[in-house]
Amino acid sequence: MxxxxxxxxxxxxxxxxxxxxxxxxxxxxxxxxxxxxxxxxxxxxxxxxxxxxxxxxxxxxxxxxxxxxxxxxxxxxxxxxxxxxxxxxxxxxxxxxxxxxxxxxxxxxxxxxxxxxxxxxxxxxxxxxxxxxxxxxxxxxxxxxxxxxxxxxxxxxxxxLYFHACWNRAIRSTLGKDFELLPRVNGRGRFLGVNVGVNVDAAYGHTWWGEGEVKMYIDGDTTYPTINGTGAEDYIGTGWGEGAFTNQYQGCSVADTTKNQYAFYRFHIPDAIYFNHDFKATIQEIGGGSDTEVKSLAARGVPLTPVSVAGYVNGFTRLMDNPVALTDSKFPKGWINFYRIDDYSATAYFYLDKPVSNLKPLAPVEERVK
Missing domain, CATH: 2.60.120.1390 (Protein of unknown function DUF2961)
Structure with missing residues (x-):
């Protein structure tokens, strides 16, 4: 004892x-x-x-x-x-x-x-x-x-180390801007994990919201992160969509296709994430859909920017490197990944070597309950 x-x-x-x-x-x-x-x-x-x-x-x-x-x-x-x-x-x-x-x-x-x-x-x-x-x-x-x-x-x-937690939300972001799961925090510590909520914008119809990659910027990373994931559902250990499930270290507690709401979590316990000077975690607001669906959305003025196509015939096309207009007859047919705007919120958990951080106070209640 x-x-x-x-x-x-x-x-x-x-x-x-x-x-x-x-x-x-x-x-x-x-x-x-x-x-x-x-x-x-x-x-x-x-x-x-x-x-x-x-x-x-x-x-x-x-x-x-x-x-x-x-x-x-x-x-x-x-x-x-x-x-x-x-x-x-x-x-x-x-x-x-x-x-x-x-x-x-x-x-x-x-x-x-x-x-x-x-x-x-x-x-x-x-x-x-x-x-x-x-x-x-x-x-x-x-x-x-x-x-x-x-x-x-x-x-x-x-x-x-001292335990910290912060909450962040972007109800209406800028097209192409990543959502900050944890804004940059200064100090030495450990990123423990995050739970994320998404209110999916109904304007995007039945297209998929969760193609965005989780990125972790560690100890001075600027343009490019050290840790780069492959998709929202991939981050919590599932694939090909995201249904409701709960495990010890990852899960999706809400997968409500009627209300267009998702809530999911990931805890980095067996796979610890440490930092020595600073840390930031983000997720891209990227979704996906068939070329027919995405072209229809664009024609209606729904905000989006195609970023890549997994072609039915021509393989994978990186549209940011090789731009092709959606209206171009040469635009490849297939699954289109595209920037979109949904309502993201997140609670990030982390340890730090000091009892206070550089982060902002909690957002006003009016913003939290919208």
Whole structure:
């Protein structure tokens, strides 16, 4: 058994896990299992001064609508910092992409029956930890339950890194511009993974949205990345489209062809991604469709730029190197990959050698809930 370590749990029954102080209300008979969170209110879920590690978090609320899960703002601060290392919507943090919780289990997050949220991400700190939740919606939240399981220790782990998470969204991007899964972050650390939500633009009909490649720019990469994937579904280990599935390190929790919504995740645990100076991860907004479909979209003025064709007869054509107009009679017949514009959002998880990063604060609630 390790020396100098004590186990604690913070909940409304014993906020901050004070030793020997749990369950004092209602003569110990479940007097404070939950509290409400009024519109505009912030509540502290943990505020301690010590070295330690958050080992598990569990949260559930009575209103689990996408709007509420995007409006609840989760922030975590390490070692007395004024700027949060984690600043994300509650649902997205727990891998409920697009604010749509489903029953699933992974190596880092789980939702046993689609009604609660669990995290098993280790979050170490040297001198203190603070976790808050703010209701930025216009509606009161009647029922908020939580517990944060952590250990405190006499001294921090040597060589520890701080956990960070950020949320990003591009509702309407520029044609041909890659979406930033994680904007460039400065420092030494590890990219732990990402969950991504896509609201597919119905203007593109039944064409496929997910041909974009994931790119990772490591330690000074500029125009070209060091790590370059081959497609959205390829990144999460599947192929030829993307249906719903959930595995330990990758999955697609939402594949809704009726609402044109997809949510998927990838955790780089067995395949660690480290960086020494800086890091950025992006995904291209590229889709695909038959030449007939794509020409029809272009004729209707739907924004797109063809980038390549997997020809039925003439093999593969790189249109950025050898441009051919869609209206040209010599344009090859086949599957066309093309730049398009969809609504992407992402929560990126990473470790850093400092308790604060250079990233911007969370976007306003109006942008999150659109």
């Amino acid at each position: 390790p020396q100098g370590i004590r186990s604690r749990v913070s909940s409304f029954e014993n906020l901050n896990g004070v030793k020997g102080a749990g369950g004092q209300t209602n003569k110990t008979a479940k007097g404070n299992a939950f509290e409400s969170l009024a519109a505009g209110q912030t509540k502290s879920l943990l505020n301690i001064s010590s070295a330690g590690i958050i080992q598990r978090m569990w949260v559930t609320v009575n209103d689990r609508s996408p709007a509420m899960l995007r409006a609840l703002r989760l922030r975590m601060y390490w070692d007395g910092s004024d700027k949060p290392a984690v600043d994300v919507p509650l649902g997205d943090f727990f891998c409920a992409g697009l604010g749509r919780p489903v029953a699933f289990q992974s190596a880092l997050f789980s939702d046993p029956e689609g009604r609660s949220f669990n995290s098993y991400v280790p979050m170490p700190f040297k001198t203190g930890a603070k976790v808050t939740l703010t209701n930025e919606s216009k509606s009161d939240l009647s029922l908020l339950f939580f517990d944060i399981d952590y250990i405190i220790m006499d001294k921090p782990q040597p060589g520890m």
